[in-house]
Amino acid sequence: MESKSTYLAKLLQSCIASKALSSGKVLHARILRVGLFSDTFLSNNLVQLYSNCGDIVSAHQVFAKMPQKNIFSWNAILAAYCKNRNLQDACCLFLEMPERNTISLNTMISTMLRAGYERQALETYDLIMQQGVKPSHITFTTVFSACGALLDAGCGRKNHGVVIKLGLDDVIRVFDDIDEPNEVTFTTMMGGLAQMNQVKEALEMFRLMLQKGVHVDSVSLSSILGVCAKGGFDERDIGLCNQSHGKQVHTLSIKLGLEGDIHLSNSKLDMYSKIGDMDSAEKVFANMSRHSVVSWNVMIAGYGNKCNSEKAVEYLQRMQCCGYEPDDVTYINMLAACVKSGDVKTGRDIFDSMPCPSLSSWNAILSAYSQNADHEEALKMFRKMQFQYQLPDRTTLAVILSSSAELGLLEAGKQVHAASQKFGFYEDEYVSSGLINVYSKCGKMESSKNVFNKLPKVDVVCWNSMIAGFSINSQDNEAFSFFKQMRQCGFYPSEFSFTTIVSSCAKLSSLSQGRQVHAQIIKDGYEDDIFVGSSLIEMYCKCGNVDQARYFFDIMPSKNTVTWNEMIHGYAQNGYGDEAVSLYKDMITSGEKPDDITFVAVLTGCSHSALIDEGVEIFNSIQQRFGVVPKSDHYTCIIDCLGRAGRFQEVEVILDTMPCKDDPVVWEVVLSSCRIHTNLSLAKRAAEELFRLDPLNSASYVLLANMYSSLGRWEDARAVRHLMSDNRVRKDPGYSWSEHKNDIQNIMENNL
Structure with a gap:
């Protein structure tokens, strides 16, 4: 009982x-x-x-x-x-x-x-x-x-290794011992192999299933389509690329009469969208007798991955018109599409239409604003998130810390620091790296060190944040010290580590230390990295070894705009104007599009090497040929170029037509050129503009007074000095970099 x-x-x-x-x-x-x-x-x-x-x-x-x-x-x-x-x-x-x-x-x-x-x-x-x-x-x-x-x-x-050690090998051995494996056994094995990213093995399992004549159903086809969506195998081994293999599975599903299975159709949509073939995905979608929310979500995600937010919005609107209610995945996919397409406005409209945004949705819209440099709006959204009692996670905090760092908002960083402790993220390396970045950007390296030292476990990202922080704050000896400690603690420097530390060598013009770091870069296999390579070019140029920089530039396997800019700028700063212009032309011939920095670099080379006509030609091409609106830096360069040659009539034409009349740097350049060529009338105009824009800057008073003195106009010189006295302008004392360079060189040699 x-x-x-x-x-x-x-x-x-x-x-x-x-x-x-x-x-x-x-x-x-x-x-x-x-x-x-x-x-x-x-x-x-x-x-x-x-x-x-x-x-x-x-x-x-x-x-x-x-x-x-x-x-x-x-x-x-x-x-x-x-x-x-x-x-x-x-x-x-x-x-x-x-x-x-x-x-x-x-x-x-x-x-x-x-x-x-x-x-x-x-x-x-x-x-x-x-x-x-x-x-x-x-x-x-x-x-x-x-x-x-x-x-x-x-x-x-x-x-992955633990799984194989604990069981996957045993599972495969058990499978091999089965006399007559069925579709369930095969599908289970394919799914397990795919989960472990053993794509080639999963495809071979499907091929074996077909060879043995095992019944193929919609579940097994969906499973292998998921494998095709992953890709990542060698076409020479399988004989089929992921796209063609996926299409063959699609054809097989038609032959087996399984076109009406909605789960299988969604798997086809997913496969095509993940490999970027949205035309085929469109055809599958159009031929489906019925859809589900999953079908619409896959199409929206597919167009999002193609950075086509307009098509994603179109599918969202069609989805709603057809009576389907968007779910959380729909909205997250839409937000991701807008983020990838840079369409923040549409992303915000989507977000505002959500009845109850999830944490993932909040993070997506915050990331959209942060990635598009609208950091003020990111912070506003974070405050709104708090008012709606939505708790943040590590991603939320990291995004807001990034925006706070970009804006230099120390108090905002401190508030997020407090929030990270409240919500249990005080030991999270991801959040801590963001905190280090905020304090570093705000010049609070002691606070950065406190965050770093309190971490029970650090990763290479935290080390990099500290090294970058020291570099940002011109504490390059500390940067080298931390770089050395990182290596001693068993961490391998990353591309970012090397880029930062090479930049420190460049700032200190330390060629010997730069060469040591270069040797380490070669040893660790980062010499072909574009960003590391660009920093090495900058370092050699700033240390005056332009030939070594050009040699390294020429052997780089790939280059981007930054790489070209560093080499052109290096020539310009070292007085090789002809080479700067020649390389600029090579850049255009190569198909690389010049940007704002490119034009500043090549115009600087023209100015320093008296290549006046070349400089004028390049300046005129900025907007006419490349559609780039010249900025104040470009006007400064061309005015300096013309002013050095005494072509003041052309300078005045530019001054009268340029949009940046309130930039004091432009007028400082004009005044300096006028002093060299004793153009008193234009000098007075430049000085008056500087008195208006920057009345406490002593340089403009001193330059104008010295001009009057050199021409024997002592009364005018005294009048300028009286004006300087009346405005309580103090002349800044000079100093010599060479007084300290040797001391810092010794510190670097001891630390690296």
Whole structure:
């Protein structure tokens, strides 16, 4: 006969399945009345009942009063907290558990992942793995999702190896031992291999399935289409590229009469959109007898990946006209499309139309403003987010810290710092790197060091942020010191590390240190990196070794606008104007489009080398040939070029027509040229403009007074000096860089 305990347990499980809270409470009372509360199995069921029905308080009360708790009791209350998104209490409970198993681990890390605490999820996983808990496939699904969100390829590769060691090889061996594997077995294997990014093996498995004549259904075809969407295999090994293979699977689905399967059709849409073939995706979509929200979402995401926000909006509007209600994925895909297309206005309109934006949606619109340099609006949106009680995650904080850094807003950075501590991100390397960046941009390197030193674990990004911070604040000796420490601590410098430290060599004109770093760059295999290479060209040019810079420029396998600009600028600054102009022409011939900086560099070369006609020709081509509106820097360069040659009539024509009449630098250049050629009338005009624009700048007074003195016009000179005195303008003292250069050189040699 069935015991009373077993009978009550079955009734409780029925209540759990149907979420019958009232009936469950009646059973709870019955259990107490008959004295069976000490039965751990019944109490565990009560905890699960209240958890499933959302009554977390009652679940906790049952758990707290249990006289005997086992691992299932702890897992039940942990699941209750996690289900209710009470992450703080869940973490405390997880730490208190006398023992943990795979279920405890999976519950905790999957909840952390959903809440945006990817790094904490990985740290928890590492901790529990050290305690000997065996992971499951669910564990690794969560771990790989966290690695993907963090772009942590190293962690992903490490755990890929763990999976293979713990089970994938065994699964393949078991599969090989099966005499007659069916479509379910094959599909499972293909899915597992694809999840582990073993794309080639998954495709070979599908080929084997066809060779064995195993029945192919819509599920197996959807699975292999997902593999084709991933790509990443060698065409020579498989004999088919991902696009052609996907099309062959599409053809096979037609032959098998599976065109009407909506799940399979969505898989085709997904495959075509991910490989960028939106024409084929359009045809599949048009031929579908019916659609789902997933179908529309895939099309919107596909056009988003092609940076075509207009088509994405078109599909959103069609979706709504057809009576489909957009879901959270729809809106996130739309926002992503607008971000990638730089269409922030449409993105904001989409965001404002959302009835209840998710955290991912908030992060998408914040990123849109930040990436398009509208940092003020990003901060406004962050404040709005707080007013609506939407808690941030690490991505939110990192985006806002980036905007705060760009604006130099120290107080905003401090507020985000406080928020990061409040929400538990004070040890997150991603957020900490952003904090270091803010404090560095605001000149608070001591605060940057405090953030860095308090981190229990740092990564190369944090090291790079510190090195860049020192470089930004002209503390190049400290930058070298940290660069040395980073290497001593076992971190390999990245492209960014080398670019920054080479820039420090350039600023200090330290050729010997630059050569040492260059040797390390070659050793570590970064010599072909465009940004590292550009910084090396800058360093050699600033150290006066233009021939070495040009040699390195010529052997670079690829170049971008920055690379060309550095070499042209290097020639210009070292007095090689002809070479600067020649290289500029080579740049245009190569098909590389010049930008604002290119024109400044080549015009500087023309000015320094008295290539007046070439300079005028290039200046006139800026807008006429390249459609670039000249800026004040370009006007300054051409006026300097003409002024040095004494062609003041042309200078005055430019001064009368240029839009940047309130730029003091332009007038300083004019005044300097007038002093050389004793053009007193234009000098007076330039000086008067400078007195208006920058009345406390002593340089304009001194230059004009010296001009009068050189011409013997002593009364006019005294009048200028009296004006300077009346305006309480003080002449700045001069100093010599050479007095300190040797000392800093010694510091660098000791630190590198």
